[in-house]
Structures are given as C-alpha cells and as structure tokens.
Amino acid sequence: MKIKKNIATFLLLAMANLVIGFVSFFILPPKFFYDAATIAYDKGNEIGYLGSYPLTILFYKITGLRYLPFPVVGLIQFPILMYVLYKIGIPENFEKINVKNILIYMGIFMIAIFISMPSKEFLTFLYVVxxxxxxxNEEVSLKKAIIxxxxxxxxxxxxxRPYYAFIPIIGGGMYAVSLISFKNKTIKTIFYGLLIAVFLSFSHGVIKGKYLSEISRNVVNDKRMGSSDANSIxxxxxxxxxxxGEAIGIFYGFFTVNVPVNGLKHIFSPQIIVFxxxxxxxxxxxxxxxxxxxxxxxxxxKELLVLLVIFSFFIVQGMxxxxxxxxxxxxxxxxxxIYFALYYESFRKELQ
Structure with missing residues (x-):
C-alpha cells in the first residue's frame, strides 16, 4: 500500500524527533531538567491532589514513569503525543516546505526536547486535546463546545494551573468587544483583551495587596537574578x-513573550534566536x-473559539x-x- 506524501513526512518527522528526544538527555545542559528532576524525585515531598507540581508528581508516581530513566520516559511520551496529532489529522501538502509547515516541524522538534522527560506540559497537552x-466534530454544537x-x-x-482560569474571562471579553464595529478590529480586540488582564491584576491587587505579576513572574525572577539561568528572563x-507599573509590565510581558523582537539581543544564543x-x-x-x-x-x-483561547493564553503569558x-x-x-488553528482549513476539507 502506497503511503501518501503528507503522512510519510509526518511519520519521518516523528521517528527522527523520537531519536532527538532520546539523545537530548545526554546533550542538553542540566537546567533543562530542573522541573523534570523536581517531578521525578520529589525531594520536597510535594505530591498531592491540588496544584501543578503535586498532581504531576502524583501522575508520574501512579503510572510508574517517575522510576524510569528520562530517555525512556521520552520514548513513551513522545509517540503518545504524535499519535494524538495523527488522530487530529495530517493536513494536505504537509510535505511541502512553507512557513506554516516549518513552524509545525519546529514545534514537533520542541515537543521532543521539552516533553522527552517528566513534564507538566505532557499533561497539559493531553488535557486540551x-x-x-x-x-x-460537526455533531458537537458550538454552544456545547463553548460550555x-x-x-x-x-x-x-x-x-x-491557576492562570488557565483567566482564559475564559479574557476570551469572553475579547469576543464581546469583537462584536463592536470598528476599524482594525483584530488589533483592538487583542488590545482590549490586554486591558481585561490589567483589570484582573488590579482587582487581585486591591483584594490581596499584590498584583499578579508580583506574585508570579517577579517571585521567580528575583531568585534567579544574576545566575547563569537569567540570560532570557x-x-x-x-x-x-x-x-x-503593573499595566506597563503586562503589556511589556505580552510583547516580549509573543512578539519578542527585543530578544534579538541574544544574538550569541542561537537556541534563543531560533525560538x-x-x-x-x-x-x-x-x-x-x-x-x-x-x-x-x-x-x-469553532475556529474562532480555539483562536480566542490561544490569544487569551498569550495574554495571560504576559502576566x-x-x-x-x-x-x-x-x-x-x-x-x-495551535496545530488545529494553523490547519483548520485543511481539516474542513476532510469533513466535506
């Protein structure tokens, strides 16, 4: 049986990156494995039923994956995620070299790097599928999908992950704003999404006494300041x-994370430039x-629903x-x- 070019390309990418995921343990610096070590060894006895670290540690203990070498974990996890993408669908012309496909090729490479070890992203990936x-699924109504x-x-x-709770709030606000007729609707919708994020942070500051970036980004970076891991903070x-200051910080964080032209200063860090x-x-x-x-x-x-979730997530990252x-x-x-958002037109053709 002849395999289609798009499927053959996907399978070759999956196999090549499976090897990359396996050998990455022996190549990457120790800082890439800080989270994985915390999850696998749980020296702080954080295991529990609430919170990203406690639940992830619990998952890897129950499944037994925490007891396996990291490269072996990668050999198990990576094929699972590739199978999920395969079930979502392989778009037509996936074998052709264009910007959209290259982004996905690079994305698969990064999956191999970041999820070839115990990882919170492995669970997040499966959760949003x-x-x-x-x-x-055309049989699922829009209303049901939204709810x-x-x-x-x-x-x-x-x-x-507490910040995921902000996504429906920001996304709902962005959708409401998008119903208003004005020029440059796309940019203004995102702008008002950022304003909603600022309002949420202000509200937290009034109630709790500290803004959201103060209790998240600043706490992490204050500990890392001056260390070897601080070059991209x-x-x-x-x-x-x-x-x-918080308003400026959220806008600055959003653009730094999503339109990181200021990151080009890391010209001597090729991995950062690629990202x-x-x-x-x-x-x-x-x-x-x-x-x-x-x-x-x-x-x-439904495509708009997914994109609202994605851009709301991007805005939350700014905080x-x-x-x-x-x-x-x-x-x-x-x-x-992201995969679905980039190829939704191809998936529509499959359903017709």
Missing part, C-alpha cells in the same frame, strides 16, 4: 508595585487567521511568564490548539 476534537471548553479551563485553573522596564523566530512567525500567522475568523465568525465559529524559554515550553502545552 478534547477541545480540538470537539471543534472538529465544555469554559468548564474545562476553569477546572484546570482550579486544580492545576523577562524584566519589566518599570517596577510593577504600582498600578501603572524567537518561531514565535514571531507563529504569532503573525495566527493573527492573520484570527482576523479571518473575526470577519466570518459564522462560518468559522506570568518569567522568561523566554518557559514561554516557549508552555506554548507546547497548548500545541494541539
């Missing part, structure tokens, strides 16, 4: 202990697709992400959504 399958997606994100925020140009180029191209293409879905929201209703490296790694957690 049902959203994609709901949006692909389930919102509940999933709120639940995930409540028990695993995100530091706001102004202190975020005032309302205007920056990937992020710039990804953001641009998703922005174009977001604009298309906003213009024809009836036809692309919480401590550095460029973790920003890319966390995007791998929502890679199924």
């Amino acid at each position: 049902p959203i994609v399958f709901m949006c692909k 389930i997606t919102v509940l999933m994100l709120l639940f995930f925020g409540a028990v695993y 995100i530091i706001s140009p102004v202190k975020t202990d005032t309302w205007y 920056i180029i990937w992020q710039l191209l990804l953001f641009y293409i998703l922005l174009v697709r977001f604009s298309k879905c906003l213009k024809d929201r009836i036809r692309y209703s 919480f992400e401590p550095d460029l490296g973790t920003a890319v790694r966390h995007k791998i957690g929502i890679f199924p959504l």
Whole structure:
C-alpha cells in the first residue's frame, strides 16, 4: 500500500524527533531538567491532589514513569503525543516546505526536547486535546463546545494551573468587544483583551495587596537574578508595585513573550534566536487567521473559539511568564490548539 506524501513526512518527522528526544538527555545542559528532576524525585515531598507540581508528581508516581530513566520516559511520551496529532489529522501538502509547515516541524522538534522527560506540559497537552476534537466534530454544537471548553479551563485553573482560569474571562471579553464595529478590529480586540488582564491584576491587587505579576513572574525572577539561568528572563522596564507599573509590565510581558523582537539581543544564543523566530512567525500567522475568523465568525465559529483561547493564553503569558524559554515550553502545552488553528482549513476539507 502506497503511503501518501503528507503522512510519510509526518511519520519521518516523528521517528527522527523520537531519536532527538532520546539523545537530548545526554546533550542538553542540566537546567533543562530542573522541573523534570523536581517531578521525578520529589525531594520536597510535594505530591498531592491540588496544584501543578503535586498532581504531576502524583501522575508520574501512579503510572510508574517517575522510576524510569528520562530517555525512556521520552520514548513513551513522545509517540503518545504524535499519535494524538495523527488522530487530529495530517493536513494536505504537509510535505511541502512553507512557513506554516516549518513552524509545525519546529514545534514537533520542541515537543521532543521539552516533553522527552517528566513534564507538566505532557499533561497539559493531553488535557486540551478534547477541545480540538470537539471543534472538529460537526455533531458537537458550538454552544456545547463553548460550555465544555469554559468548564474545562476553569477546572484546570482550579486544580492545576491557576492562570488557565483567566482564559475564559479574557476570551469572553475579547469576543464581546469583537462584536463592536470598528476599524482594525483584530488589533483592538487583542488590545482590549490586554486591558481585561490589567483589570484582573488590579482587582487581585486591591483584594490581596499584590498584583499578579508580583506574585508570579517577579517571585521567580528575583531568585534567579544574576545566575547563569537569567540570560532570557523577562524584566519589566518599570517596577510593577504600582498600578501603572503593573499595566506597563503586562503589556511589556505580552510583547516580549509573543512578539519578542527585543530578544534579538541574544544574538550569541542561537537556541534563543531560533525560538524567537518561531514565535514571531507563529504569532503573525495566527493573527492573520484570527482576523479571518473575526470577519466570518459564522462560518468559522469553532475556529474562532480555539483562536480566542490561544490569544487569551498569550495574554495571560504576559502576566506570568518569567522568561523566554518557559514561554516557549508552555506554548507546547497548548500545541494541539495551535496545530488545529494553523490547519483548520485543511481539516474542513476532510469533513466535506
């Protein structure tokens, strides 16, 4: 039986990156494995039923994966994620070299790097997959898809990663704003999404006494300042202990994470430059697709839902992400959504 070129390309990429994921343990510096070591060894006895580290540690203990060498964990996890992408679908012309396909090729490479070890992103990746399958399934109504997606994100925020609970709030606000007729709707929708994030942080500051970036990004970066791991940390140009400082910090964080032109200063760190180029191209293409879905929201209703989740996540990253490296790694957690958003037109053809 003859295998189609697009499927053959996907399988070759999967096999090649499986090897990369296996050997990465022997090549990458120790800092790449800090999280994995925390999860596997649990020296702080953090295991539990609430929170990203406790639940992830529990998962790897129950499955027995924590007792395996990291390269072996990679040999188990990576094929599972590739199978998930395969079930979502392999787009036509996947074998052709173009910007969109290259972004996915690079994304698969980064999956091999970041999830070839015990990882919170492995669980996040699997958790968001049902959203994609709901949006692909014509038998699932838009209303049902929205309700389930919102509940999933709120639940995930409540028990695993708190910032996911902000995604439905920001996404809902962005959708409401997009209903207003004005010029440059795409950019203004994202701008108002950022304002919603600022308002959420202000509200937290009023109630708890500290803004959101103060209790997340700043806490992490203050400990790393001056260390060898601090070369790509995100530091706001102004202190975020005032309302205007926090507002500037969120906008600065958003652009640093998603349009990281200021990261080009790391010219002598090729791995950072590669991530920056990937992020710039990804953001641009998703922005174009977001604009298309906003213009024809009836036809692309479910695609718009996915893109609202993605851009809300990007905005949330502006509040919480401590550095460029973790920003890319966390995007791998929502890679199924990105994959669907880049190829939704191809998937539509499959359903017709």
